[in-house]
Amino acid sequence: MTHGHTIIPSRGFCIYCGKRDVPLTDEHVVPLSLGGQHILDDASCHSCADITKKFEQDVARGLWGDARISYNAPSRRKKDRKTHIVLTDAHNPSHKVKVPYSEYPAAMLFYKMHRAGLLEGMPDTLDMSTGWQLVAIHDDSKAKTFEERFGIPLTSKARHVPESFARLLAKIGYCNLLCALEPSDFRPICLPYILGARPNPSFIVGGNFKISEPEPDKGYVLRTTGFSSDDRLMLMAEIRLWSNEHTPTYHVVVGDVVGQDRMAAVLNKIGPIEVSEMRPTATAIAPHLATDSHWTPTIWPLPFWIGAV
Numbered sequence: 001m002t003h004g005h006t007i008i009p010s011r012g013f014c015i016y017c018g019k020r021d022v023p024l025t026d027e028h029v030v031p032l033s034l035g036g037q038h039i040l041d042d043a044s045c046h047s048c049a050d051i052t053k054k055f056e057q058d059v060a061r062g063l064w065g066d067a068r069i070s071y072n073a074p075s076r077r078k079k080d081r082k083t084h085i086v087l088t089d090a091h092n093p094s095h096k097v098k099v100p101y102s103e104y105p106a107a108m109l110f111y112k113m114h115r116a117g118l119l120e121g122m123p124d125t126l127d128m129s130t131g132w133q134l135v136a137i138h139d140d141s142k143a144k145t146f147e148e149r150f151g152i153p154l155t156s157k158a159r160h161v162p163e164s165f166a167r168l169l170a171k172i173g174y175c176n177l178l179c180a181l182e183p184s185d186f187r188p189i190c191l192p193y194i195l196g197a198r199p200n201p202s203f204i205v206g207g208n209f210k211i212s213e214p215e216p217d218k219g220y221v222l223r224t225t226g227f228s229s230d231d232r233l234m235l236m237a238e239i240r241l242w243s244n245e246h247t248p249t250y251h252v253v254v255g256d257v258v259g260q261d262r263m264a265a266v267l268n269k270i271g272p273i274e275v276s277e278m279r280p281t282a283t284a285i286a287p288h289l290a291t292d293s294h295w296t297p298t299i300w301p302l303p304f305w306i307g308a309v
Protein backbone atom coordinates (compact mmCIF):
# COMPACT_ATOMS: atom_id res chain seq x y z
CA MET A 1 0.00 0.00 0.00
CA THR A 2 1.02 3.59 -0.41
CA HIS A 3 2.95 5.51 2.22
CA GLY A 4 1.79 8.66 3.90
CA HIS A 5 -1.61 10.25 4.28
CA THR A 6 -4.10 8.74 1.81
CA ILE A 7 -7.84 9.30 1.49
CA ILE A 8 -10.06 6.88 -0.42
CA PRO A 9 -13.30 8.48 -1.71
CA SER A 10 -16.63 7.50 -0.16
CA ARG A 11 -18.82 4.82 -1.79
CA GLY A 12 -21.90 6.57 -0.47
CA PHE A 13 -22.90 3.62 1.71
CA CYS A 14 -21.69 1.86 4.86
CA ILE A 15 -18.92 -0.61 4.01
CA TYR A 16 -20.06 -2.87 6.86
CA CYS A 17 -23.87 -3.05 6.63
CA GLY A 18 -24.43 -1.52 3.19
CA LYS A 19 -26.92 1.11 4.44
CA ARG A 20 -27.41 4.14 2.24
CA ASP A 21 -29.01 7.47 3.11
CA VAL A 22 -27.56 7.47 6.62
CA PRO A 23 -24.88 9.76 8.04
CA LEU A 24 -21.45 8.23 7.42
CA THR A 25 -18.17 8.75 9.24
CA ASP A 26 -14.57 8.37 8.11
CA GLU A 27 -12.91 5.04 8.74
CA HIS A 28 -9.19 4.73 9.43
CA VAL A 29 -7.79 1.54 7.88
CA VAL A 30 -5.37 1.29 10.82
CA PRO A 31 -6.80 3.14 13.84
CA LEU A 32 -5.54 6.64 14.49
CA SER A 33 -4.42 5.38 17.90
CA LEU A 34 -1.87 3.19 16.09
CA GLY A 35 -0.68 5.94 13.79
CA GLY A 36 -3.08 5.11 10.91
CA GLN A 37 -2.60 7.34 7.86
CA HIS A 38 -5.03 5.71 5.41
CA ILE A 39 -8.64 6.86 5.56
CA LEU A 40 -11.79 5.62 3.84
CA ASP A 41 -13.80 8.81 3.53
CA ASP A 42 -17.41 8.61 4.84
CA ALA A 43 -17.37 4.82 5.02
CA SER A 44 -19.13 3.70 8.19
CA CYS A 45 -22.63 4.33 9.56
CA HIS A 46 -22.86 5.29 13.21
CA SER A 47 -24.11 1.95 14.49
CA CYS A 48 -21.29 0.05 12.72
CA ALA A 49 -18.79 2.66 13.90
CA ASP A 50 -19.96 1.98 17.48
CA ILE A 51 -19.15 -1.71 16.99
CA THR A 52 -15.68 -1.17 15.53
CA LYS A 53 -14.85 1.58 18.03
CA LYS A 54 -15.54 -0.80 20.89
CA PHE A 55 -12.93 -3.41 19.90
CA GLU A 56 -10.47 -0.76 18.79
CA GLN A 57 -10.62 0.85 22.23
CA ASP A 58 -10.34 -2.54 23.88
CA VAL A 59 -6.98 -3.03 22.17
CA ALA A 60 -5.72 0.57 22.34
CA ARG A 61 -6.52 0.94 26.04
CA GLY A 62 -6.69 -2.60 27.40
CA LEU A 63 -3.75 -4.23 25.68
CA TRP A 64 -1.59 -1.24 24.80
CA GLY A 65 -2.79 1.55 27.08
CA ASP A 66 0.42 2.08 29.07
CA ALA A 67 2.71 1.35 26.14
CA ARG A 68 0.87 3.87 23.98
CA ILE A 69 1.33 6.57 26.60
CA SER A 70 5.00 5.63 27.09
CA TYR A 71 5.66 5.71 23.34
CA ASN A 72 3.58 8.89 23.02
CA ALA A 73 1.33 7.32 20.38
CA PRO A 74 -1.33 9.51 18.73
CA SER A 75 -4.63 10.00 20.54
CA ARG A 76 -7.73 12.14 20.15
CA ARG A 77 -7.56 12.85 23.88
CA LYS A 78 -3.86 13.41 24.35
CA LYS A 79 -4.26 16.39 26.65
CA ASP A 80 -6.26 14.23 29.10
CA ARG A 81 -3.44 11.75 29.39
CA LYS A 82 -2.07 10.85 32.77
CA THR A 83 1.51 11.97 33.37
CA HIS A 84 2.44 9.38 36.00
CA ILE A 85 1.77 5.75 36.79
CA VAL A 86 1.93 4.05 40.19
CA LEU A 87 3.78 0.73 39.91
CA THR A 88 3.88 -2.11 42.39
CA ASP A 89 7.24 -3.70 43.20
CA ALA A 90 6.89 -7.30 41.99
CA HIS A 91 9.25 -8.46 44.78
CA ASN A 92 7.48 -6.50 47.52
CA PRO A 93 3.80 -5.79 46.75
CA SER A 94 3.38 -3.26 49.55
CA HIS A 95 6.09 -1.10 47.96
CA LYS A 96 4.64 1.33 45.37
CA VAL A 97 6.59 3.70 43.18
CA LYS A 98 5.21 6.68 41.26
CA VAL A 99 6.90 6.91 37.86
CA PRO A 100 6.52 9.53 35.10
CA TYR A 101 5.20 7.90 31.91
CA SER A 102 8.08 9.54 30.02
CA GLU A 103 10.48 7.32 31.99
CA TYR A 104 8.35 4.15 31.95
CA PRO A 105 9.31 1.87 29.03
CA ALA A 106 6.06 -0.15 29.21
CA ALA A 107 6.16 -3.40 27.27
CA MET A 108 4.09 -3.70 24.12
CA LEU A 109 1.97 -6.83 24.34
CA PHE A 110 1.16 -8.98 21.34
CA TYR A 111 -0.32 -12.38 20.64
CA LYS A 112 1.71 -15.01 18.89
CA MET A 113 -0.82 -16.91 16.79
CA HIS A 114 -0.98 -20.13 14.85
CA ARG A 115 -2.55 -20.20 11.42
CA ALA A 116 -6.23 -19.24 11.18
CA GLY A 117 -8.54 -22.18 11.90
CA LEU A 118 -10.02 -22.05 8.40
CA LEU A 119 -6.58 -22.59 6.84
CA GLU A 120 -5.97 -25.56 9.13
CA GLY A 121 -9.24 -27.20 8.18
CA MET A 122 -10.62 -26.74 11.68
CA PRO A 123 -14.33 -26.27 12.37
CA ASP A 124 -15.38 -22.65 12.91
CA THR A 125 -16.40 -23.54 16.46
CA LEU A 126 -12.83 -24.37 17.50
CA ASP A 127 -11.34 -21.37 19.31
CA MET A 128 -7.71 -21.28 18.14
CA SER A 129 -7.03 -18.31 20.43
CA THR A 130 -6.73 -20.66 23.42
CA GLY A 131 -3.35 -21.63 21.91
CA TRP A 132 -2.16 -18.05 21.34
CA GLN A 133 0.78 -16.84 23.41
CA LEU A 134 1.04 -13.41 24.91
CA VAL A 135 4.47 -11.86 24.32
CA ALA A 136 5.86 -8.70 25.88
CA ILE A 137 8.03 -6.64 23.57
CA HIS A 138 10.33 -4.17 25.26
CA ASP A 139 13.68 -2.49 24.89
CA ASP A 140 16.30 -4.22 27.07
CA SER A 141 18.52 -1.19 27.54
CA LYS A 142 15.56 1.04 28.51
CA ALA A 143 14.36 -1.64 30.94
CA LYS A 144 17.82 -1.72 32.56
CA THR A 145 17.91 2.07 32.89
CA PHE A 146 14.43 2.00 34.44
CA GLU A 147 15.35 -0.69 36.97
CA GLU A 148 18.50 1.15 38.01
CA ARG A 149 16.69 4.45 38.41
CA PHE A 150 13.54 3.26 40.23
CA GLY A 151 14.87 0.16 41.99
CA ILE A 152 11.99 -2.12 40.99
CA PRO A 153 11.68 -4.69 38.19
CA LEU A 154 9.99 -3.42 35.04
CA THR A 155 6.43 -4.75 34.92
CA SER A 156 3.48 -4.09 32.63
CA LYS A 157 -0.21 -4.53 33.14
CA ALA A 158 -2.74 -5.24 30.42
CA ARG A 159 -6.15 -6.74 29.82
CA HIS A 160 -6.33 -9.99 27.80
CA VAL A 161 -8.45 -9.13 24.76
CA PRO A 162 -7.84 -11.84 22.12
CA GLU A 163 -11.25 -11.52 20.47
CA SER A 164 -11.07 -7.74 20.15
CA PHE A 165 -7.51 -8.01 18.84
CA ALA A 166 -8.52 -10.51 16.15
CA ARG A 167 -11.56 -8.44 15.13
CA LEU A 168 -9.34 -5.37 14.86
CA LEU A 169 -6.98 -7.26 12.53
CA ALA A 170 -9.97 -8.44 10.46
CA LYS A 171 -11.19 -4.85 10.19
CA ILE A 172 -7.78 -3.62 9.08
CA GLY A 173 -7.54 -6.37 6.45
CA TYR A 174 -11.04 -5.63 5.12
CA CYS A 175 -10.49 -1.85 4.98
CA ASN A 176 -7.10 -2.31 3.34
CA LEU A 177 -8.66 -4.36 0.55
CA LEU A 178 -11.31 -1.66 0.08
CA CYS A 179 -8.53 0.77 -0.79
CA ALA A 180 -8.35 -1.14 -4.09
CA LEU A 181 -11.65 -3.02 -4.48
CA GLU A 182 -15.37 -2.34 -4.22
CA PRO A 183 -17.28 -4.30 -1.55
CA SER A 184 -19.22 -6.02 -4.37
CA ASP A 185 -16.01 -7.34 -5.97
CA PHE A 186 -15.61 -10.15 -3.46
CA ARG A 187 -17.49 -12.13 -0.82
CA PRO A 188 -16.47 -10.65 2.53
CA ILE A 189 -15.80 -13.75 4.63
CA CYS A 190 -14.39 -11.57 7.43
CA LEU A 191 -17.41 -9.28 7.75
CA PRO A 192 -19.59 -11.25 10.22
CA TYR A 193 -16.55 -11.62 12.49
CA ILE A 194 -15.82 -7.89 12.40
CA LEU A 195 -19.43 -7.08 13.26
CA GLY A 196 -19.65 -9.78 15.92
CA ALA A 197 -22.46 -11.62 14.12
CA ARG A 198 -20.29 -14.73 14.23
CA PRO A 199 -18.18 -15.72 17.24
CA ASN A 200 -14.59 -16.96 17.13
CA PRO A 201 -12.58 -14.66 14.84
CA SER A 202 -9.58 -17.01 15.29
CA PHE A 203 -11.23 -18.98 12.47
CA ILE A 204 -10.13 -16.32 9.97
CA VAL A 205 -7.26 -14.56 11.78
CA GLY A 206 -3.86 -16.08 12.55
CA GLY A 207 -0.12 -15.72 12.30
CA ASN A 208 3.11 -17.67 12.05
CA PHE A 209 4.10 -17.72 15.72
CA LYS A 210 7.29 -15.82 14.89
CA ILE A 211 8.58 -12.40 15.80
CA SER A 212 9.96 -10.50 12.82
CA GLU A 213 12.94 -8.16 12.74
CA PRO A 214 12.07 -4.44 12.98
CA GLU A 215 11.56 -2.48 9.78
CA PRO A 216 12.92 0.95 10.67
CA ASP A 217 10.68 3.97 10.04
CA LYS A 218 7.64 1.84 9.25
CA GLY A 219 4.78 2.14 11.71
CA TYR A 220 2.80 -0.64 10.07
CA VAL A 221 2.90 -2.83 6.98
CA LEU A 222 -0.21 -4.05 5.15
CA ARG A 223 -0.11 -6.38 2.19
CA THR A 224 -2.76 -8.04 0.04
CA THR A 225 -1.98 -11.58 -0.96
CA GLY A 226 -3.89 -14.75 -1.71
CA PHE A 227 -4.11 -18.20 -3.16
CA SER A 228 -6.27 -19.65 -5.86
CA SER A 229 -7.48 -22.63 -7.79
CA ASP A 230 -8.77 -22.39 -11.36
CA ASP A 231 -12.00 -20.72 -10.36
CA ARG A 232 -11.68 -19.49 -6.79
CA LEU A 233 -9.42 -16.84 -5.37
CA MET A 234 -8.98 -16.39 -1.63
CA LEU A 235 -7.96 -12.85 -0.71
CA MET A 236 -5.68 -12.57 2.29
CA ALA A 237 -4.32 -9.59 4.18
CA GLU A 238 -0.91 -9.64 5.81
CA ILE A 239 -0.71 -7.19 8.69
CA ARG A 240 2.10 -6.06 10.89
CA LEU A 241 1.54 -3.34 13.49
CA TRP A 242 4.35 -1.45 15.27
CA SER A 243 6.63 -2.88 12.58
CA ASN A 244 9.57 -0.75 13.71
CA GLU A 245 9.71 -2.99 16.81
CA HIS A 246 10.15 -6.77 17.19
CA THR A 247 6.54 -7.67 16.42
CA PRO A 248 4.60 -10.57 14.85
CA THR A 249 3.01 -10.60 11.39
CA TYR A 250 -0.62 -11.66 11.10
CA HIS A 251 -2.93 -12.85 8.34
CA VAL A 252 -6.64 -12.43 7.76
CA VAL A 253 -8.85 -14.36 5.37
CA VAL A 254 -10.64 -11.31 4.00
CA GLY A 255 -12.85 -12.80 1.32
CA ASP A 256 -13.05 -14.82 -1.85
CA VAL A 257 -13.86 -14.42 -5.52
CA VAL A 258 -15.51 -17.16 -7.54
CA GLY A 259 -15.32 -17.51 -11.31
CA GLN A 260 -12.46 -16.87 -13.72
CA ASP A 261 -13.78 -13.59 -15.15
CA ARG A 262 -14.36 -12.08 -11.72
CA MET A 263 -10.96 -13.30 -10.52
CA ALA A 264 -9.25 -11.67 -13.50
CA ALA A 265 -11.10 -8.39 -12.90
CA VAL A 266 -10.16 -8.37 -9.22
CA LEU A 267 -6.50 -9.17 -9.85
CA ASN A 268 -6.45 -6.42 -12.44
CA LYS A 269 -7.72 -3.90 -9.87
CA ILE A 270 -5.43 -4.99 -7.05
CA GLY A 271 -2.35 -4.87 -9.24
CA PRO A 272 0.56 -7.23 -8.92
CA ILE A 273 0.11 -9.35 -5.82
CA GLU A 274 1.62 -12.61 -4.89
CA VAL A 275 -0.99 -15.30 -5.54
CA SER A 276 -0.07 -18.91 -4.99
CA GLU A 277 -1.87 -21.30 -7.25
CA MET A 278 -3.45 -24.21 -5.46
CA ARG A 279 -4.41 -27.34 -7.27
CA PRO A 280 -7.46 -29.12 -5.91
CA THR A 281 -6.38 -32.37 -4.36
CA ALA A 282 -8.23 -35.51 -3.47
CA THR A 283 -6.56 -35.80 -0.09
CA ALA A 284 -7.65 -33.65 2.78
CA ILE A 285 -4.12 -32.96 3.94
CA ALA A 286 -1.69 -31.94 1.23
CA PRO A 287 1.81 -31.61 2.66
CA HIS A 288 3.22 -30.50 -0.70
CA LEU A 289 1.31 -27.25 -0.26
CA ALA A 290 3.48 -26.27 2.67
CA THR A 291 5.51 -23.21 1.79
CA ASP A 292 7.14 -20.44 3.79
CA SER A 293 3.99 -18.33 3.75
CA HIS A 294 2.26 -18.60 7.08
CA TRP A 295 -1.15 -18.31 5.49
CA THR A 296 -0.72 -21.28 3.14
CA PRO A 297 -3.61 -23.62 3.94
CA THR A 298 -2.90 -27.17 5.04
CA ILE A 299 -6.04 -28.32 3.28
CA TRP A 300 -7.27 -27.64 -0.19
CA PRO A 301 -9.86 -27.17 -1.52
CA LEU A 302 -11.30 -25.23 1.36
CA PRO A 303 -14.91 -26.10 2.12
CA PHE A 304 -17.10 -24.02 -0.14
CA TRP A 305 -19.76 -23.16 2.40
CA ILE A 306 -17.27 -20.75 3.94
CA GLY A 307 -18.29 -17.22 3.24
CA ALA A 308 -21.44 -18.16 1.38
CA VAL A 309 -23.54 -15.01 1.52
Ligand SMILES: [Zn+2]
Pocket residue numbers: 014015016017018019044045046047048049
Ligand atom coordinates in the same frame (compact mmCIF):
# COMPACT_ATOMS: atom_id res chain seq x y z
ZN1 LIG B 1 -23.29 0.24 8.91
